[in-house]
Amino acid sequence: VKIAVLGTGMVGRSLSSRLGELGHDVVIGTRDPQATLDRPHTDAEGDTSFADWQASHPDVRLQTFAEAAAHGDVVVNAVAGAVSAAVLEEAGASNLAGKVLLDISNPLDFSAGMPPTLFVKDSDSLAERLQRAFPQTRVVKSLNTLNAYLMVNPKELGVESSVFVSGDDAAAKAVVVELLTSFGHTDVIDLGDLSTARGPEMLLPLWLRLWGALGTPMFNIKVVR
């Protein structure tokens, strides 16, 4: 499958790397490719520079958001929630039209410090906002409830855990479920239409406190029934 991953941070890299490994034709999108290659570190955590990362992932091409979106039949929104709408705007509504948009972002607001709050919630969700802004695109929410590594390597936990999908387009959801299954997810729960994305997005406050209590982000929830 031709896939665009928007975002060159840890989440975008983790997704791109795994999708490339699975044989997909992956383009990773950024605002300004040269600036991304020139940057010594991507963030405050001091991750490997993108240039170094790409040297070990030559199959993943780096292009602009618009070029990446034009390439992908599936587009993954792997940028921060706060900039998602602007990045998709830059990717271009025409490049996104008809495409499956897998939205894995979270509407985190860090403006009042830690822990972050949610800038949309309860009677709306980030996924629904993006769907309203890009009505020709088929938005599917998933994977926002896991750490970047576990998103694409769920079996590393050793015990089955759950992942959710929400979306208005059944065919688009089926495309996403197939990707999730290829990552190793064996308990994919279809919550229903895109408004159900409010549920997984509102899990984040608990997720963040579990990270604090457990001292590691390497966990996931399993819906036991």
Added chain:
Amino acid sequence: VKIAVLGTGMVGRSLSSRLGELGHDVVIGTRDPQATLDRPHTDAEGDTSFADWQASHPDVRLQTFAEAAAHGDVVVNAVAGAVSAAVLEEAGASNLAGKVLLDISNPLDFSAGMPPTLFVKDSDSLAERLQRAFPQTRVVKSLNTLNAYLMVNPKELGVESSVFVSGDDAAAKAVVVELLTSFGHTDVIDLGDLSTARGPEMLLPLWLRLWGALGTPMFNIKVVR
């Protein structure tokens, strides 16, 4: 332990029944005991009348909120979130002073129809509101993330699942953890101070959609790590 359970609905009954079974001295509290006994059904679901329920649970005494709170060393808030503050007001700050208040309520707002939204969230929680209103009481949030039956019978799922505790008073949390353990909970996760209750309270939107997707409320989440 002398325990007061405030609320005669399904949740209050489930808790009272199990606590009585475990040998505790349980009083179940209501606004007007005679009115509760006279009511043919407690709610729209057509549950057994309280009078019939009590006939099969003679060890659980029915008293007013204030009498129940005066009796309990541990007081369980098992009324709806929307009326919790008013019910505790009626129970009386002096009757609640020094007591452990196990708050299992959820701040659900049904005023705009289904699914409900949350009337407090994100930068505050119902548990914190109650703590601020009753500063002499030691509020512990727990059990709001499970169905009433599974709260007190978690082993019925057949597989271990998780439950959370949040609170500012370590001794009060220890009292609650002991009760949870006696119910059969084996994975009790201490999230931290009472502000961490925002996490489990904000799980409700996902919980409600899981109920819809799974067609049953007989599930719980396990934090796999």
